Amino acid sequence: MKKWTLIHKGKPELTREAEHFNISPEISQILKNRNINSEEEIKLFTNPTLDYLRDPFLMKDMKKAVDKIKEAVSDNKSIWIYGDYDVDGVSSTSVLLTYFKSIGYKVKYYIPNRLEEGYGINKEAIEYINKEGCDLMISVDCGITSVEEVEYANKLGITVIITDHHECQSEIPNAYAVINPKQDDCNYPFDMLCGCGIAFKLVQALTPKEEFKNTVNDYIEITTLATICDIVPLVDENRIIVKNGLKTMKSGKNTGLSELIKVCGVDKEKIGSSHIGFTIGPRINAAGRLGFSNLGVELFIEDDKEKAHEIALLLDEKNNDRQMIEMKIHHEAETIIKSDKSYQDDKVIVLAHEGWQHGVIGIVASKLTEKYYKPTILMCIEDGQATGSARSIKGFSIFEALNNCSDILTKFGGHEQAAGLSIKEENIEELRKRINESADVNLSEEDMIEEIKVEYELDENVVDFDLIEQLRKLEPFGMNNPTPKFIIRDCILRDMRLMGQNKQHIKIDIEKDNRYECVGFNASHLIEGLKVGDKIDILFQLDENTFMGNRKIQLLIKDIRLSHPKSTTKNIEAIKLMNKLVPSDENELYKISDIDTGLENVNISGKKEENIFEYLKEETLVIANSINGFFRAKSDVSLLDEDVDISFRKIEYNKKHSKINLIFAPNIDKIDLKRYNNIILYDYLYTKEDYVNLYANKENECKVIKNYSEIDKIYIKSIMENIIPNRNEFVVVYKYILKNKEIRFRIDDIMGIFKIIPLKMFTIFKVFKELDLIDMEIDEREFLRIEVLPKPEKKLDLNSSKILKNLNQIKEKAIEIYNY
Numbered sequence: 126m127k128k129w130t131l132i133h134k135g136k137p138e139l140t141r142e143a144e145h146f147n148i149s150p151e152i153s154q155i156l157k158n159r160n161i162n163s164e165e166e167i168k169l170f171t172n173p174t175l176d177y178l179r180d181p182f183l184m185k186d187m188k189k190a191v192d193k194i195k196e197a198v199s200d201n202k203s204i205w206i207y208g209d210y211d212v213d214g215v216s217s218t219s220v221l222l223t224y225f226k227s228i229g230y231k232v233k234y235y236i237p238n239r240l241e242e243g244y245g246i247n248k249e250a251i252e253y254i255n256k257e258g259c260d261l262m263i264s265v266d267c268g269i270t271s272v273e274e275v276e277y278a279n280k281l282g283i284t285v286i287i288t289d290h291h292e293c294q295s296e297i298p299n300a301y302a303v304i305n306p307k308q309d310d311c312n313y314p315f316d317m318l319c320g321c322g323i324a325f326k327l328v329q330a331l332t333p334k335e336e337f338k339n340t341v342n343d344y345i346e347i348t349t350l351a352t353i354c355d356i357v358p359l360v361d362e363n364r365i366i367v368k369n370g371l372k373t374m375k376s377g378k379n380t381g382l383s384e385l386i387k388v389c390g391v392d393k394e395k396i397g398s399s400h401i402g403f404t405i406g407p408r409i410n411a412a413g414r415l416g417f418s419n420l421g422v423e424l425f426i427e428d429d430k431e432k433a434h435e436i437a438l439l440l441d442e443k444n445n446d447r448q449m450i451e452m453k454i455h456h457e458a459e460t461i462i463k464s465d466k467s468y469q470d471d472k473v474i475v476l477a478h479e480g481w482q483h484g485v486i487g488i489v490a491s492k493l494t495e496k497y498y499k500p501t502i503l504m505c506i507e508d509g510q511a512t513g514s515a516r517s518i519k520g521f522s523i524f525e526a527l528n529n530c531s532d533i534l535t536k537f538g539g540h541e542q543a544a545g546l547s548i549k550e551e552n553i554e555e556l557r558k559r560i561n562e563s564a565d566v567n568l569s570e571e572d573m574i575e576e577i578k579v580e581y582e583l584d585e586n587v588v589d590f591d592l593i594e595q596l597r598k599l600e601p602f603g604m605n606n607p608t609p610k611f612i613i614r615d616c617i618l619r620d621m622r623l624m625g626q627n628k629q630h631i632k633i634d635i636e637k638d639n640r641y642e643c644v645g646f647n648a649s650h651l652i653e654g655l656k657v658g659d660k661i662d663i664l665f666q667l668d669e670n671t672f673m674g675n676r677k678i679q680l681l682i683k684d685i686r687l688s689h690p691k692s693t694t695k696n697i698e699a700i701k702l703m704n705k706l707v708p709s710d711e712n713e714l715y716k717i718s719d720i721d722t723g724l725e726n727v728n729i730s731g732k733k734e735e736n737i738f739e740y741l742k743e744e745t746l747v748i749a750n751s752i753n754g755f756f757r758a759k760s761d762v763s764l765l766d767e768d769v770d771i772s773f774r775k776i777e778y779n780k781k782h783s784k785i786n787l788i789f790a791p792n793i794d795k796i797d798l799k800r801y802n803n804i805i806l807y808d809y810l811y812t813k814e815d816y817v818n819l820y821a822n823k824e825n826e827c828k829v830i831k832n833y834s835e836i837d838k839i840y841i842k843s844i845m846e847n848i849i850p851n852r853n854e855f856v857v858v859y860k861y862i863l864k865n866k867e868i869r870f871r872i873d874d875i876m877g878i879f880k881i882i883p884l885k886m887f888t889i890f891k892v893f894k895e896l897d898l899i900d901m902e903i904d905e906r907e908f909l910r911i912e913v914l915p916k917p918e919k920k921l922d923l924n925s926s927k928i929l930k931n932l933n934q935i936k937e938k939a940i941e942i943y944n945y
Contacts (some may be wrong), residue, residue, distance in 0.1 A: 255278075491516045750807075
């Protein structure tokens with residue numbers, strides 16, 4: 126279950142600044158949601174030209190590095206680029222190689238084999254480079270944690286320049302220059318560039334300013350690829366790079382990348398960040414994961430179209446190999462999790478296995494993190510040593526967690542959401558224990574529920590192709606500028622079906638004022654338990670589908686939840702609510718007030734509020750008396766980022782204080798009304814006396830909002846007409862349970878067994894329990910158990926039931942004001 130949170134509650138608002146740029150209220154609100162408010166900020170976001178790139182020399186050690194590189198070129202020194210094997214490292218290496226090629230200077234490069242050497246700089250590689258002849262080594266996308274390795278290079282007489290973007294540890298390597306904006310003493314105003322972004326800034330610093338304006342497109346496509354694939358925030362310089370890089374990709378300046386795009390079957394004219402992240406990037410990564418990182422570099426520096434095409438095909442083949450290995454590891458990991466119940470209680474999944482390929486486990490770790498919404502560490506064991514990848518969730522820094530376990534780790538590095546590590550096999554269980562102890566302290570139960578930020582509730586009447594085109598102008602989407610997500614609530618589910626070879630995708634039709642086609646990829650689990658005719662809320666991205674020249678608006682489903690079942694007699698939550706409607710004992714009886722003054726002045730009429738969120742603020746009481754009202758209220762309060770406590774019949778004020786209390790079917794006189802600033806009614810109250818009590822006992826400043834309309838009377842009427850069984854129904858049920866002695870069944874099977882609606886059945890059961898005829902309980906798995914008690918000596922007298930008397934009194938009072 127995911128939590129949906131509205132960033133903006135209410136209708137989208139057009140700001141004066143956005144109006145200046147002829148922007149619609151819908152787009153204006155999205156910009157405001159991203160804290161883009163001033164005209165200058167809007168201008169930069171909507172038109173991020175390369176003129177806004179920052180001065181690279183603001184970065185610590187940049188001038189020092191540039192001077193040393195120019196000196197090495199001037200003195201004809203041997204230069205090596207030391208990269209990493211993922212998209213970011215391969216791209217960083219390619220960008221520097223392209224620069225040196227442009228000035229006619231030959232350099233060499235080295236990328237470690239992921240399967241044999243692992244991540245980062247290693248001594249064996251330094252020895253190899255030294256033997257080949259190296260005066261200056263420039264690391265890209267790695268090196269910030271390589272303290273010992275840099276010291277070793279220094280002893281060999283190799284000058285080292287580090288360019289990296291990963292988190293710094295307590296000790297910075299003793300390199301000639303360290304370019305990493307994450308250093309504490311670096312004052313560069315933007316520290317979220319990827320590794321290739323840092324390499325890009327180094328090239329910018331190495332190139333005369335006017336010349337760089339003409340050559341920037343030689344590097345920006347590859348830097349764009351790395352920026353998107355490394356999942357860094359797409360704001361500031363990252364947004365400038367990606368926005369302009371995507372434009373350049375359409376003309377295909379880089380031959381190798383152009384051929385790979387072609388092999389992937391992506392239309393260059395429509396290329397976007399999603400194509401890069403999910404189609405193109407994985408093919409570069411796949412080669413590195415399988416030990417062929419050089420393929421990516423060779424592709425990006427190749428000018429011959431035919432050769433580039435051959436490399437692109439080979440990368441595609443390696444990606445297919447990677448997918449097969451990934452599927453095998455994923456299946457084995459799931460088998461381990463399902464076969465050991467202790468993993469259900471762990472807040473961090475830690476798995477290790479022999480034979481897993483450590484080049485692929487990072488992808489599987491990501492998938493497990495997404496599925497279970499838990500930080501995940503996967504490791505492959507080989508010769509007593511485990512090498513692994515870690516992925517995390519919001520609010521839990523996996524880098525910090527590993528740092529706290531550094532005494533048992535051989536090596537580790539990374540950042541808040543992803544990391545790499547190595548550890549001795551005998552310490553794996555200790556790592557699992559300690560990292561989960563850290564998670565128990567730092568992750569609450571609420572943190573373990575994935576939160577989806579929703580821009581606002583979209584009015585379906587503004588959904589058109591023009592809005593889709595306006596949304597595209599906000600691209601590129603990525604971290605800190607996510608693809609806008611919206612919700613539409615109370616849609617009727619008209620049709621649903623599974624698609625795909627493994628039936629993993631869904632296609633549904635929904636209807637509110639209009640009818641829409643919706644598609645959900647890898648979302649088959651979202652329609653489990655739903656039935657055609659149910660009312661649902663959908664969370665989606667707005668898109669279009671073009672087929673055979675026909676354009677059609679399409680909603681890309683990201684989540685679905687039930688807003689109101691078509692049949693309340695077959696829905697477990699609705700049936701549970703019916704149980705709550707019936708008092709269980711004397712302490713829960715509805716109080717029938719003897720108030721008679723002021724009844725004639727009671728105004729019970731209300732109206733549905735257009736923006737109820739205006740009133741759902743601190744110290745608010747929300748009251749629902751019907752199943753429909755409860756579902757409406759629950760839907761509204763669930764979209765808030767406030768603490769909400771849901772209660773049934775009475776509120777436990779000694780519990781942890783919540784800003785908003787939602788209560789179902791309460792006794793008004795048992796609520797401390799004076800503590801609330803707002804009281805919102807989602808249903809009519811049962812009696813006029815309830816209204817008098819409500820107004821008499823609240824604080825004078827407290828506002829009562831009657832958030833219901835005339836049509837909602839039918840729900841109260843339905844309760845009153847169906848809550849009290851007739852005598853014959855009591856007799857039929859008692860004979861049945863006498864015959865069976867003990868019965869256990871799912872509560873949503875009540876109708877099928879007794880042919881009586883659940884609301885009446887709960888009244889029957891509770892009256893029987895009150896009269897000591899049965900014992901009953903509902904367990905955690907939604908099973909109802911009925912046990913027949915010894916037959917009483919006295920004859921059964923239903924009239925002695927206080928519950929039944931109470932319900933009849935309430936019904937009489939309700940008839941007085943609802944006139945049916």
